[in-house]
Amino acid sequence: MKTQFDPQLKATLTTDERNTVRHIHHSDAYWEAEEGVPRNAAAEYLRAMASTLSIPAGQLNALNSALLLDEPREQGVDFRLSETKHQFDSTTIGYAQTFFNVPVWRQGLSVTMKDNPTRVVACTNQSIDGLQGKLPPAKAVDRMRGMILQSHRLRVAQREGMAEGES
Secondary structure (H helix, E strand, C coil), rough: EEEEEEECCEEEEECCCCCCEEEEEECCCCCCCCCHHHHHHHHHHHHHHHHCCCHHHHHHHHCCCCCCCCCCCCCCEEEEEEEEEEEEEEEEEEEEEEECCCCEEEEEEEEEECCCEEHHHEECCCCCCCCCCCCCCCHHHHHHHHHHHHHHHHHHHHHCCCCCCCC
């Protein structure tokens, strides 16, 4: 990894061996958002930084869409809202990278902001370029849906104190 200061962005950029920006840290001056709502400000920021992050703008069209685990379909790469974390005076918004409308394991983007007013402090890019593959047959997709549903039911039962074997 290589780190250098970008005077135009007033930020430190960390790049990998392929020169892809993996982290942006606004240490000299935070990036001021037009939006006051953190989720909207994070989406605004990612759209503004898409070329810096080497992410095609079209992959950012679903940023405010919910992350689905059980609806695979023929669809390219995009990023979907996966989590929002609040800590003290900051908020971090996480976006999962998806392929075939399902999350790619541990890949995505995150934007960390200071609150009131909303200012971006940092961004991390853990996405993968050039994903390729084929959607599995419908029978395999249906089996996966059944496993996800069964897992969800078990978690609900455990949360309510009614795990398997309990009466």
